[in-house]
Amino acid sequence: MSETTRIDGRRVNREERRGEMIAALKELVAVEGPDVTCQRFADHIGRSDRYIAVHCGSWGDLRVAAGLPRKRSSxxxxxxxxxxLLDAEKEIDGPVSKRRFSSITGISTSTCDRVFGSWVAFRQAAGLSEVASPGKARxxxxxLLLKLMREQLPILGRNMTRNQFSTxxxxxxxxxxxxxxxxxxxxxxxxxxxGKKKSKSFAEKLGIELFDEAPPLIDFSELPASLTDAYAASAQLRKGKRRV
Known part of the structure; x- marks a missing residue:
């Protein structure tokens, strides 16, 4: 009988999920190498590290099941x-920034600095040009700048500012x-x-939800005569009290 467990109230087959994750890890390792981290794998399959622990016991157990050493190299x-780095530059067809390299590969910028000393030294070791300083735009x-702007249009919108694009x-x-x-x-x-950064209205800053259309007015003429008479009498009574 297959082992099952409950996740978020649903019964799932642990062995099936475990087999799927082993296959997914092998595929990722074939592309990115054996030093894949637990967080990188979790991002790859769109799950949390808790999900991995529930079905596989631990990240080390999953690595062993996929034919890898229990711990990745240092x-x-x-x-x-x-x-x-060369693959990343080929993918975007141009120079890749330190932050974008990390986003594409899942490799932290601190790892690059630890191995090469600096981002500039890393690029030089790969045979790429030194990172340009502000006064050196070559x-x-x-x-290329226009190409990058076109890529950001669907993300930042037609009102993107220079600072938004730069970031x-x-x-x-x-x-x-x-x-x-x-x-x-x-x-x-x-x-x-x-371009301009979209600013919040005063109501949005206060968290007030505005109506797209004006709410319909109440037609008191449709109320029963007895009810309208009662309103009129009440109003007359209040008016009389104010006079006194």
């Missing part, structure tokens, strides 16, 4: 990191200015103005 090799071309892609505003005026860059994409 870090990535320099050769592996260099290959991942790392990016105007064409999203990891390019300094000084580098952007070296390559062109922000308004002119936007106009090449068919956008007008400099």
């Amino acid at each position: 870090g990535y090799s320099a050769e592996y990191l260099i290959q991942r 790392r990016y071309s105007r064409e 999203a892609v990891g390019i300094s505003t000084a580098t952007i200015d070296q390559l062109g005026n922000w308004t002119e860059l936007r106009s090449e994409l068919g956008l007008t103005g400099r």
Whole structure:
């Protein structure tokens, strides 16, 4: 009889789920190497580390079941990191920032610094150009900048500002200015103005939900005559009290 357990009130087959995770881990290792972390694997399958523990006992048990050492090595090799950097640059067809490299590969920026000493040294070891300083814009071309802007349009919207774009892609505003005026860059994409950050209304800041349409007014003429007479009498009584 297969072993089952309850997760969020649902009965699931632990052996089935365990088999699925073993297969998924083997696939991920084939692409990214044996030093995959538990968090990276959890992100890959869209589950939590608790989910992994419920079905496999521990991350070490799952690694062993997938034919890997119980513990991953103390870090990535320099050769592996260099290959991942080259693959990342090929994927986006251009220079990749430190933050974007981490986002694409799941490898922390601190790991790169630990192995190579700095991001600049890492890029140099991979045979790539040194990271540009604010006064040196040759790392990016105007064409590449426009391409990155097009990629961010569905995410940031047509009103994206220079600062929003700079933060999203990891390019300094000084580098952007070296390559062109922000308004002119936007106009090449068919956008007008400099863009603006959407601000919350006073009501939204207070958490007040506004109606899309004005609420319907109450038609008191449809109330029963007895009820309207009672309202009129009550109003007359209050009026008389105020006079006294």
